[in-house]
Amino acid sequence: MITAYDITLARPAHALEIAQLSRDAIEYGLPWRWTQGRVMKSIRDAATNVVVARRDGELLGFAIMKYGEDEAHVLLFAVHATQRRSGLGSALLAWLEATAGIAGIRAIRLEARAGNAGARAFYLRHGFVESGLSPGYYEGSEDGVRMVKHLA
Numbered sequence: 558m559i560t561a562y563d564i565t566l567a568r569p570a571h572a573l574e575i576a577q578l579s580r581d582a583i584e585y586g587l588p589w590r591w592t593q594g595r596v597m598k599s600i601r602d603a604a605t606n607v608v609v610a611r612r613d614g615e616l617l618g619f620a621i622m623k624y625g626e627d628e629a630h631v632l633l634f635a636v637h638a639t640q641r642r643s644g645l646g647s648a649l650l651a652w653l654e655a656t657a658g659i660a661g662i663r664a665i666r667l668e669a670r671a672g673n674a675g676a677r678a679f680y681l682r683h684g685f686v687e688s689g690l691s692p693g694y695y696e697g698s699e700d701g702v703r704m705v706k707h708l709a
């Protein structure tokens with residue numbers, strides 16, 4: 558059972574923690590691309606939502622979603638390993654979907670590592686469908702599975 562947490566937009570002070578969680582939970586085995594500086598740029602980008610789930614000042618999870626004309630793209634999404642399977646990822650995704658819906662977005666797209674069965678199951682559970690494969694999407698070493706959810 559998870560105790561209360563807050564989901565809010567990230568502030569610049571959160572950039573390092575977000576980058577470190579990306580490195581550990583998402584970019585494992587790959588070069589670290591989402592460094593503090595890159596996350597900071599996303600936080601400051603008007604077309605990008607960086608959202609954090611925090612409890613007692615500690616980062617539990619985060620998501621980065623970039624807006625296009627009528628579609629949005631989830632660039633990064635992670636829940637801390639100790640906090641998984643407690644509904645936190647679902648709560649973050651619900652926040653993204655609600656916000657995108659209000660903004661008039663029709664579909665949310667993302668890529669998952671082909672070998673990341675957990676993430677693929679998570680998104681399928683939430684109504685995403687797999688729409689294709691991007692060969693070598695991850696530094697040429699792993700395929701990406703493209704996923705999309707059309708919002709009502």
Ligand SMILES: CC(C)(COP(=O)(O)OP(=O)(O)OC[C@H]1O[C@@H](n2cnc3c(N)ncnc32)[C@H](O)[C@@H]1OP(=O)(O)O)[C@@H](O)C(=O)NCCC(=O)NCCS
Binds near residue numbers: 648674
């Ligand atoms: C994918 C991830 C964000 C899910 O976060 P979470 O907080 O554990 O997700 P939830 O607890 O809300 O899970 C909701 C449902 O999704 C499915 N699900 C989640 N993780 C799963 C897993 N590892 N295997 C199978 N199904 C899973 C289940 O149906 C789950 O419901 P249940 O726990 O009642 O069975 C988390 O595992 C994570 O951060 N993974 C590492 C980073 C990553 O893969 N990010 C996605 C990159 S595209």
